[in-house]
Structure formats: structure tokens, C-alpha cells
Amino acid sequence: MTKTRVAVDVGGTFTDVCIMDEDTGQIRIEKTPSTPDDPMRAIMTGISDAGIDLADVTMFSHGTTVATNALITRKLPRAAMVCTEGFRDVVEIRRSNKEDLWDTYKDVAKPYIPRRDRLTVKERIDAAGKVIAELDEAEARRVAKILKKRDVKAIAVCFINSYVNGDHEVRMRDILRAEMPDVHISISSQIMPEIFEHERFSTTMVNAVVSPVVVDYVSRLGDKLAEGGYTRDLLLLHTGGGVMTPASVKDFAARLAGSGIAAGALASRFIGNLCGFENSIGFDMGGTSTDVSLCFQGNSTVTKDWYIEYGYPIRFPSIEVLTIGAGGGSLAWKDEGGSLRNGPQSAGAFPGPACYSNGNEVATNSDANVVLGRLGHSLAGGDITLDADLAEKAIRDTVAEPFGMELHAAAEAVIDVANANMANAVRLLSISRGHDPRDFALVAFGGAGALHGAAVAKELSIPVVIVPPNPGVTSAMGCLLVDIQHDFSDSFMADASQTSPEDLEAAFARIEKEAVDRLRHEDVSPENTVLQRTVEMMYQGQWRSLAVSAPATITSTEDLVRGFHDEHEREYNFRREDAPVSIFRVGVKATGVVQKAELPSFEVTPHAPEPASQRDVWFNGKSRRTDVFDRATMKAGAEFSGPAIVEQVDSTVVVPPGATAKIDQYMNILIRVKD
Incomplete structure (x- = not known):
């Protein structure tokens, strides 16, 4: 009997199903159009289309947008x-x-x-x-x-x-x-x-x-899976980067308010580390939006300052993700000042871009990529046919004629504006936080991330772009890389100099008991239970605190204070050794370790791959005869130069002129971008 793991990520345009064989590590994918009125319909359709026998599934993990959409x-x-x-x-x-x-x-x-x-x-x-x-x-x-x-x-x-x-x-x-x-x-x-x-x-x-x-959605989905033969707990990805079972969802439903976007950040971090880059920027561009995340020294940045609607904070720990309205379906438009704009309005899953032939007549990023030859004649393995004539008409009517531009120049302008918007989002999460993008790799995924990744990287002088083996379902794969995880905290407001290690140990004992009980309730064995302590502190008179890791047994508060000074200097570039320090809160991250997915590794043999075809593609105002590769036939060690297009069932990769590309042992495409 084949043992499989299944992960599902529901996006604005497509619902992605990622299926991994536990024995071989082999991953296959299935994409199906999302059903916004009831996301569960698309999930069950994807499972059916993929031919999954739920009785053989040992883990079903799901990143859901139900809570997010309900709030929006x-x-x-x-x-x-x-x-x-x-x-x-x-x-x-x-x-x-x-x-x-x-x-x-x-x-x-x-x-x-x-x-x-x-x-x-x-x-x-x-x-x-x-x-x-x-x-x-x-x-x-x-x-x-x-x-x-x-x-x-x-x-x-x-x-x-x-x-x-x-x-x-x-x-x-x-x-x-x-x-x-x-x-x-x-x-x-x-x-x-x-x-x-x-x-x-x-x-x-x-x-x-x-x-x-x-709770209603999770209950209905759990019942549907059980009807199909699934016997384990449904695991739901939460904003902190772990998963929770339906038992915890009943108490902490708001932790799912950013569920979908956390999966991509986790997968991006995993792939960056796998390729040897401790510093990486996740660039997840889908049909309606782009999510940007940052991994520094091997760890995702985490925030408690986030919300779905401004003014109503959700203070559960969350992987920091910046989302902007830039996707394949983002609409091009002319503002009141006569400038070309792109998004955040979107054609969505339906009617979608003009080239989808569903009635939309306004130009989108996808239409521009069709006109430029960067997208072929179909998507999702032929399930969606792209009409080049409708794409050209939309670009001409929306951009070329209103701005007095030639057709291909207009299409490039649409793409340039979109790339500028996404580059600004990367700057906000990197440069504005004291990070130099040149020290990072860009992990480009999502249905459209590999189309735009190299251009965004060039704009920011990022040297390397990593395109995962299945960029269109990378977020779904992120659901296979997580543990059961909960965060517990309790107020502990005291002067650090007046606090004894025994006082802190007593505070931790209370919340650690709750943490262990929660994991036990979710059938996590003691040997798979990991507790990580933090103490949040601040200089007296401040109200913003910083979390410092605490040991399993605290023997000295002075060591914690010293760690706080170090963290404050790293975050704000200064420290005040002479200032009194207050303890604000104690926290515990409780993790139930789950066996992770492992990507298969292949022998690397340097070689030049054979293109499947050629077509004319526009770059920098010129048409270039461009090799088009079929990624399904490419092997580890393949090396080629731009301009090149790599097509696959869930995405299209653009390697621009001057860039070089190589496939590593994990079948990632590493694009070296030149300024």
C-alpha cells in the first residue's frame, strides 16, 4: 500500500494539491480553479482529479483562507x-x-x-x-x-x-x-x-x-475526508508557522486568519536553506496578489503587529508577510494624473485575464506576458487556453491607444509597473528593516513568481533567483514542512533586578503544563514534544518589548538581561547597559514534531539541455528568438543562458538576456542575474 501525504493550499485563482509519496519523496501536483463561494468544493475536486485514495493518506495538511476571506x-x-x-x-x-x-x-x-x-x-x-x-x-x-x-x-x-x-x-x-x-x-x-x-x-x-x-468549515471538511477513508487528524496551518488540529481551532480560530500566506513563507525558507542560503526572500506571486517574506540567518521573521483590517490587531505570533495587490490578474489602468497604474484591482479567478476568454476586456499582467511571448498558449497543463488575440486587444484598448504606445511597448510598460510595485514591497521588508537585498537569494514561486522573479531581482541587485521544482504549488508544499505548534504566554511585569530565577521558573511551570496538556490532547508523544522559552523585556519607561531566548533551566537573570542588551543592539543599533530593565512577559512555543517531507536528490551531471521549441519573445523593446524548454524533461546539472523560457504544468520561468541558469540536485533552477 502506498503511503502518501497530501497538502492543499487555496489561492485566489487556483487551489493547489501537493501529493508526496512517503517512500520515495516523489512529489506530484494537481491544480484546479478555486471556488470562492465554498473552498471545500475545489479541494474535493482536486483530490478526485489527482486520483487520491484518502485511505492511503497518512497526513492531510491544509492552508486555508476561510477566516481571512470572512473578515475581508x-x-x-x-x-x-x-x-x-x-x-x-x-x-x-x-x-x-x-x-x-x-x-x-x-x-x-x-x-x-x-x-x-x-x-x-x-x-x-x-x-x-x-x-x-x-x-x-x-x-x-x-x-x-x-x-x-x-x-x-x-x-x-x-x-x-x-x-x-x-x-x-x-x-x-x-x-x-x-x-x-x-x-x-x-x-x-x-x-x-x-x-x-x-x-x-x-x-x-x-x-x-x-x-x-x-469551526463549521473545518468540521465539514473533516467529515468529507473521513467519508473518503481518511482516519487521521486534519492539520491546519496557522500564522505562526505550525499546524493545529480541529480541537485547537475551536479555541483559537483567529490563528487561521493568515493561514494561507504562512505556507509560502515556510516553503521559501526551507528551499533557501536547502540551496545553501540562510538569507532568502520569499516572492510568492499568484493570480491576485504577491506575498513577500524574509528569512534571516535561517529563521523567518515573526511579528505580533499584524491585522486583516487596519485598526483591529490580531496579536497571535505570525510569520511576517507583506501582501500587495499584484498578481497575474492585476488590472492595468490610467489614473487621474494620466499615469499608468497596475492593481490592486484584479480580474480574480473569474472572469480572469482577457486571454481566459471569460468576458474581461481590461488588460492584466497575464495578458501582457502573452503579448510579449513569455506565456505560451495554455496554463495548468492545457486546462486553460490562452487567447493571444484577446490579450492583444485588451493591451491595445487599455494601454497602447490611451497612452499612444506601440503594442509591445505597452505590454512591457504594464510589466515594468507591476515589477516596480513588487520591488518596492521587497524593499519595505528588507531595506527598511536594515537588511541589504544583495545579501539574499530570491525564492520565486506561485503561479507567476517565476515569470517576474528575475526582473525584480535585477531591480534590487539580488544576485540569485531560486525557482523550486513546482513553483505553482510551493505554498501547498509548505504545509508538508511544518510541525504542530502552539504559542503560550503570560504577563510577568517586574523589575529584572528584583526577580529571582525561582520566580521565573514558577511562571514558566504554569504555562508549560498548559502547553504539554495541549499537545497531549492532540496525541503528541512526550518524545516528540519540544518546548522553547522566551522572556520579553524592555528598558524601564519603554512600552515596546523584545523577546530573548531563555534556557530550559534559568539559573541567572543577569544572563537574560545581557541577552536583552544584545538583542536591543541588534534590533535598534544601540544598548544602554546602565538603564534598568523590566520583564514584561514569559512565553513558551510548544512544538509537536512531525516527520517532514524530504525532497529527492539527484546526481548532478553538467550538460546543455535540448530546447523543446523556439518562439519570439520581447525583452527591452526587441524581439528575441528564444529557446523554450520543457521542465519535465530537464535533468539535474542542466546549464543554459538567457533569453530562455522554461514551461511546466504549474508555472512558466523567464530567464532574461544576460542571465544564466543551472538546475541543482534538488531540481531547483538557480538563475544568476547580472546588473
């Missing part, structure tokens, strides 16, 4: 919030800032839970955790009855100072469950026990509103 479209069930009296408007007051300080007319979006459904009860705990006023249980029961009449599907319980004492929130949850046993309830002391009330309230609110949507 606000197709959310009715939810409510229960707050301490006087604090119902914390999520509406926010931080009193705006995404664009200079745009007077652009307001921050309304909270996910409107004011009429944010109710209050009398209770008060002070900042030290002491009860000032007991929870008014009669008032709590009255609120529960009101919410039952309103037929809410989810409730967020957010009491002030519950981060240090969550007893009142727990009691409020019990009262609500007694009245409404089937309602999803999130309490802030469990979701995010941190001092800053807006971030805590916002994260809990987001967790509550997406819970019914996500």
Missing part, C-alpha cells in the same frame, strides 16, 4: 461582546490613529461587533489582580438572556485587567454557556493575557467572530 468580506455571523462596565468602546476608540494620517476622509473600518451588541456588566479587578468589585452575577445572567434573544452565534468576553486575573471572565463564560451551550465563547484571559486592552480586546473579538465560520 465581513460575511460573519452575529456576535456580541461582554465588557466591564465603562469599557464597551475600547475596540471603537482603538489607538485613535489612522492608516494614512494625511487622508482626512478615509475612516478606519467599523468594529466587527457593533456597539449595540457590546454589553457590559459590573466587575472590577485592579492591575495587581486584586478584586475591587465582585462580578454582578444577576446582571451577568440578564445579559446572557438578552444575547440569547438576539440569537448571537459567538461572544467575546473582555474584562479590564483580566490579563492578571481571569476568574471573572471564566465565571462569565460559565453563565453564558448555561444559557447558550452551543454558542462560541472566547475570553480574553485565555486568548491573549496581555496588558494592552485594545490589542487584547481586538484579538478576542476577531477570534470570536471567525469561530463559527472556521
Whole structure:
């Protein structure tokens, strides 16, 4: 019996299925058009088309956009919030800032839970955790009855100072469950026990509103897989770069709000490290957007400052990914100043680019690549036929005639604007953070990443572009490279000089017990359990903290403080040895190690590959006769020079003039780009 692992990544245009044979490491792929109204339909279609027997599947991992899309479209069930009296408007007051300080007319979006459904009860705990006023249980029961009449599907319980004492929130949850046993309830002391009330309230609110949507989706998908013979847990990729089981999704649904984009970042890091590059930039360009991630010294950058809509932070740890509206389906348009623009508007999965023949008449990046000869006559192994005449008409009507340009010059202009937008995104994640792109490799993947990767790399003087064996399903492959992972934290606000190792050990013992219990609940054996400690600290008077790794047994707080000074110098380029240091929080990353996918390695024999055909391709205003290679027939060690096109079922690789390419032992294409 063949044992297989299956990973599924749902994108805006395509749903990618990645199937790996456990014995050989051989990977095959299946792409099917996404079904935005119900992503599960595309998943099951892809499984069926790939001929997968779910009874033979030992692991099914899934990166989902369900939570993200629900928040973006606000197709959310009715939810409510229960707050301490006087604090119902914390999520509406926010931080009193705006995404664009200079745009007077652009307001921050309304909270996910409107004011009429944010109710209050009398209770008060002070900042030290002491009860000032007991929870008014009669008032709590009255609120529960009101919410039952309103037929809410989810409730967020957010009491002030519950981060240090969550007893009142727990009691409020019990009262609500007694009245409404089937309602999803999130309490802030469990979701995010941190001092800053807006971030805590916002994260809990987001967790509550997406819970019914996500739990329903996960339950339905799990049932469908079980009907087909799958007997293991469905694993769902979360923003922190690990996977969680349905049991954890019920409590921490908001961790899936950035699920899909994390998979690509993980795969990019893995491929960069595999090729010998500890520093790499992930460049995931799909049909509707481009996701940029950064790996420095072998580790992905992680942030807690992220959101789906500005003003409503989600403070779960997340791999840092910058997303811009630039994809194969991004529309070209003329702005009020008469300049050519590209995106963020997109033709989406349907109708898609004009060349898809589905009725769109506005030029897209894909249409420009067809006109320039960089794309052939079909995509997805022939499932999608590209109409060159419709692509030319769209470029002519949208760009060439309005700007008075020749057809191919107009198509190149569309591509140049798109490349400039994506290069700027890379700059924001690298140069603005103190990293020089010239010290990195660019891992180009996604359906369109390999089309544009070399041009973006040249713009930024990045010397090497890595194109994985299956760039179009690399994000799906990322789901095969992850462990079960959870992040736990607890407030610990104290002067570091007044804190003993025993105090910290006692704090870690509490959350490590919770971490071990969670992994045990998910059937992770003790030998596969790994706990990593961090202590977050700051100079006294600051409010931004930095996390420092802590040993399994803490013997000296001075060592931790010294580590904080080092980390502060690395992050901000200065340190203050004479300044007192405060401890802010202790955290534990709990990992259940899962056997990873391993890419097969091949013997490298340097040789010049034979092109499958030739065609005219436009570069820098000139038509060049260009070799076209079939990647399925290429072997490790193949070396060739640009201009060249490499076609495969899930993507197309462009090697521009002046660049050289080589296939390594893992079948990655390494493109050396010259300035």
C-alpha cells in the first residue's frame, strides 16, 4: 500500500494539491480553479482529479483562507461582546490613529461587533489582580438572556485587567454557556493575557467572530475526508508557522486568519536553506496578489503587529508577510494624473485575464506576458487556453491607444509597473528593516513568481533567483514542512533586578503544563514534544518589548538581561547597559514534531539541455528568438543562458538576456542575474 501525504493550499485563482509519496519523496501536483463561494468544493475536486485514495493518506495538511476571506468580506455571523462596565468602546476608540494620517476622509473600518451588541456588566479587578468589585452575577445572567434573544452565534468576553486575573471572565463564560451551550465563547484571559486592552480586546473579538465560520468549515471538511477513508487528524496551518488540529481551532480560530500566506513563507525558507542560503526572500506571486517574506540567518521573521483590517490587531505570533495587490490578474489602468497604474484591482479567478476568454476586456499582467511571448498558449497543463488575440486587444484598448504606445511597448510598460510595485514591497521588508537585498537569494514561486522573479531581482541587485521544482504549488508544499505548534504566554511585569530565577521558573511551570496538556490532547508523544522559552523585556519607561531566548533551566537573570542588551543592539543599533530593565512577559512555543517531507536528490551531471521549441519573445523593446524548454524533461546539472523560457504544468520561468541558469540536485533552477 502506498503511503502518501497530501497538502492543499487555496489561492485566489487556483487551489493547489501537493501529493508526496512517503517512500520515495516523489512529489506530484494537481491544480484546479478555486471556488470562492465554498473552498471545500475545489479541494474535493482536486483530490478526485489527482486520483487520491484518502485511505492511503497518512497526513492531510491544509492552508486555508476561510477566516481571512470572512473578515475581508465581513460575511460573519452575529456576535456580541461582554465588557466591564465603562469599557464597551475600547475596540471603537482603538489607538485613535489612522492608516494614512494625511487622508482626512478615509475612516478606519467599523468594529466587527457593533456597539449595540457590546454589553457590559459590573466587575472590577485592579492591575495587581486584586478584586475591587465582585462580578454582578444577576446582571451577568440578564445579559446572557438578552444575547440569547438576539440569537448571537459567538461572544467575546473582555474584562479590564483580566490579563492578571481571569476568574471573572471564566465565571462569565460559565453563565453564558448555561444559557447558550452551543454558542462560541472566547475570553480574553485565555486568548491573549496581555496588558494592552485594545490589542487584547481586538484579538478576542476577531477570534470570536471567525469561530463559527472556521469551526463549521473545518468540521465539514473533516467529515468529507473521513467519508473518503481518511482516519487521521486534519492539520491546519496557522500564522505562526505550525499546524493545529480541529480541537485547537475551536479555541483559537483567529490563528487561521493568515493561514494561507504562512505556507509560502515556510516553503521559501526551507528551499533557501536547502540551496545553501540562510538569507532568502520569499516572492510568492499568484493570480491576485504577491506575498513577500524574509528569512534571516535561517529563521523567518515573526511579528505580533499584524491585522486583516487596519485598526483591529490580531496579536497571535505570525510569520511576517507583506501582501500587495499584484498578481497575474492585476488590472492595468490610467489614473487621474494620466499615469499608468497596475492593481490592486484584479480580474480574480473569474472572469480572469482577457486571454481566459471569460468576458474581461481590461488588460492584466497575464495578458501582457502573452503579448510579449513569455506565456505560451495554455496554463495548468492545457486546462486553460490562452487567447493571444484577446490579450492583444485588451493591451491595445487599455494601454497602447490611451497612452499612444506601440503594442509591445505597452505590454512591457504594464510589466515594468507591476515589477516596480513588487520591488518596492521587497524593499519595505528588507531595506527598511536594515537588511541589504544583495545579501539574499530570491525564492520565486506561485503561479507567476517565476515569470517576474528575475526582473525584480535585477531591480534590487539580488544576485540569485531560486525557482523550486513546482513553483505553482510551493505554498501547498509548505504545509508538508511544518510541525504542530502552539504559542503560550503570560504577563510577568517586574523589575529584572528584583526577580529571582525561582520566580521565573514558577511562571514558566504554569504555562508549560498548559502547553504539554495541549499537545497531549492532540496525541503528541512526550518524545516528540519540544518546548522553547522566551522572556520579553524592555528598558524601564519603554512600552515596546523584545523577546530573548531563555534556557530550559534559568539559573541567572543577569544572563537574560545581557541577552536583552544584545538583542536591543541588534534590533535598534544601540544598548544602554546602565538603564534598568523590566520583564514584561514569559512565553513558551510548544512544538509537536512531525516527520517532514524530504525532497529527492539527484546526481548532478553538467550538460546543455535540448530546447523543446523556439518562439519570439520581447525583452527591452526587441524581439528575441528564444529557446523554450520543457521542465519535465530537464535533468539535474542542466546549464543554459538567457533569453530562455522554461514551461511546466504549474508555472512558466523567464530567464532574461544576460542571465544564466543551472538546475541543482534538488531540481531547483538557480538563475544568476547580472546588473
